Amino acid sequence: MTGSRYACWVALPLLVAVWAVIALTVDTPLLPSPAEVAHAFWLAVQSGELPHHLLVTLRRVLISFALAMALGALLGVWMGRSRFANAVLDPLLVLFLNLPALVTIILLYVWFGLVEAAAVLAVVINKVPNVAVTVREGARSLDPKLEQMAQVYGFNRWQRVANVWLPQLFPYLMAATRGGLALIWKIVLVVELLGRSDGVGFQLHMAFQVFDVASILAYSLAFIAVVQLIELALLQPLERRASSWRNAGMQHA
Amino acid sequence: MLELCIDGVAAGHPVLGLIDVQVRAGDRICLLGPSGVGKTTLLNAIAGLDPRLAPMIHLQSGRRVGYLFQEHRLLPWRTVRQNLALVGASSADIDRLLSEVGLDGVGDRLPDQLSLGMARRASLARCLAVKPDLLLLDEPFASLDPDRAAELRELIVRLLEGQPQMALICVTHDARDADQLANRLWYMSGQPATLRWDRPLTDGANASQICATLRSLNAQPAAS
Numbered sequence: 364m365t366g367s368r369y370a371c372w373v374a375l376p377l378l379v380a381v382w383a384v385i386a387l388t389v390d391t392p393l394l395p396s397p398a399e400v401a402h403a404f405w406l407a408v409q410s411g412e413l414p415h416h417l418l419v420t421l422r423r424v425l426i427s428f429a430l431a432m433a434l435g436a437l438l439g440v441w442m443g444r445s446r447f448a449n450a451v452l453d454p455l456l457v458l459f460l461n462l463p464a465l466v467t468i469i470l471l472y473v474w475f476g477l478v479e480a481a482a483v484l485a486v487v488i489n490k491v492p493n494v495a496v497t498v499r500e501g502a503r504s505l506d507p508k509l510e511q512m513a514q515v516y517g518f519n520r521w522q523r524v525a526n527v528w529l530p531q532l533f534p535y536l537m538a539a540t541r542g543g544l545a546l547i548w549k550i551v552l553v554v555e556l557l558g559r560s561d562g563v564g565f566q567l568h569m570a571f572q573v574f575d576v577a578s579i580l581a582y583s584l585a586f587i588a589v590v591q592l593i594e595l596a597l598l599q600p601l602e603r604r605a606s607s608w609r610n611a612g613m614q615h616a
Numbered sequence: 617m618l619e620l621c622i623d624g625v626a627a628g629h630p631v632l633g634l635i636d637v638q639v640r641a642g643d644r645i646c647l648l649g650p651s652g653v654g655k656t657t658l659l660n661a662i663a664g665l666d667p668r669l670a671p672m673i674h675l676q677s678g679r680r681v682g683y684l685f686q687e688h689r690l691l692p693w694r695t696v697r698q699n700l701a702l703v704g705a706s707s708a709d710i711d712r713l714l715s716e717v718g719l720d721g722v723g724d725r726l727p728d729q730l731s732l733g734m735a736r737r738a739s740l741a742r743c744l745a746v747k748p749d750l751l752l753l754d755e756p757f758a759s760l761d762p763d764r765a766a767e768l769r770e771l772i773v774r775l776l777e778g779q780p781q782m783a784l785i786c787v788t789h790d791a792r793d794a795d796q797l798a799n800r801l802w803y804m805s806g807q808p809a810t811l812r813w814d815r816p817l818t819d820g821a822n823a824s825q826i827c828a829t830l831r832s833l834n835a836q837p838a839a840s
Binding site: 511608 | 660663664665681683685687689691692693694702703725726728729742746
């Protein structure tokens with residue numbers, strides 16, 4: 364048990380070490396060493412390019428994430444609560460769940476041109492079905508006994524949503540958030556690569572044209588770090604706060 | 617004053633048959649019957665939770681119902697105070713109610729931090745917070761140890777004495793509860809269930825009489 368605390372520091376350094384050894388052995392610009400990637404990263408930070416494109420991408424991620432979560436949660440709750448809504452919308456859900464992200468992106472660019480709205484919409488359409496499916500699961504598992512209680516005591520719609528539904532849906536919303544963030548930033552990069560002239564995806568595209576592998580890795584690692592930072596600084600504290608009541612029972616003998 | 621009138625039958629209802637009764641202000645009713653017969657179903661119907669039975673339930677307009685479910689059904693993610701505030705109790709009301717049910721100083725605890733008996737009293741405080749004209753209690757003494765059950769019984773008796781106009785329907789499986797709480801006895805049996813007994817408990821009635829009555833009721837084969 365004592366060893367497992369530090370176990371998370373084993374795999375990544377090992378990966379970097381293996382990478383360094385291989386890079387040193389093959390000695391080609393197509394596989395830069397960790398030091399060269401760090402150098403490329405530092406240059407990109409100093410020139411201001413990396414922060415600029417990182418922020419552009421992050422903005423797209425957050426906007427499409429917020430839209431997808433809001434739309435998906437509404438749809439999920441509606442489908443979870445109403446058998447009729449579920450019967451009508453479920454085939455659409457299946458269709459969009461299995462529609463490749465690339466197809467949505469290409470179609471929207473073709474129809475609306477290479478504009479920001481099309482880019483964001485493409486990401487939203489890709490993500491909404493996942494959120495809806497997860498939240499629908501949550502809405503189906505809402506405790507009917509608490510529903511009865513809310514009805515007897517005449518809770519209005521807002522009281523019901525904020526005090527009865529949200530705390531029960533929270534784990535499902537968190538699951539959708541986690542999965543959503545991971546999926547959305549990957550789709551945003553594709554969207555940027557195919558039709559925007561800024562953002563991390565666009566920079567990756569430029570680096571790909573000249574086989575600048577060091578820059579590709581530097582940008583990718585920077586964005587992974589940002590997403591991990593959101594997880595640690597935002598999602599985990601939020602989750603601890605919101606689920607603190609779960610541990611309360613332990614205090615009672 | 618008439619509080620509640622139940623008349624007729626919901627055709628094809630799986631549990632309840634013909635039920636025709638009236639409840640007046642100040643009625644203290646204990647509802648007994650074999651387990652699984654539909655006592656909770658009837659309480660749910662009176663509380664407006666069964667749309668199929670809604671046509672036969674006539675609650676006087678403006679009358680408020682407080683319902684003590686078998687489980688406490690407090691929101692586990694809200695403190696006791698917040699749970700009471702949600703049904704409209706002011707801060708001063710909450711202090712008074714918690715004190716009345718003997719829960720001084722536990723308002724800021726979460727329901728999971730309370731024992732079963734405390735949680736049930738917190739839930740009772742929530743019932744009272746809506747200033748009910750009709751109080752529905754579903755097995756309020758079940759799964760409490762005898763001392764806690766006796767405490768809660770005394771507490772409810774005291775509360776009822778302070779509110780002579782409040783009507784009570786209390787589901788129980790122990791005839792002695794009726795002796796302490798009720799001035800009227802309902803007995804429900806059969807399938808679909810009907811009220812086989814609706815009888816006031818006059819001053820002369822005591823626990824043994826009630827028990828004898830119930831024994832004889834139990835002994836009778838259910839009429840088809």
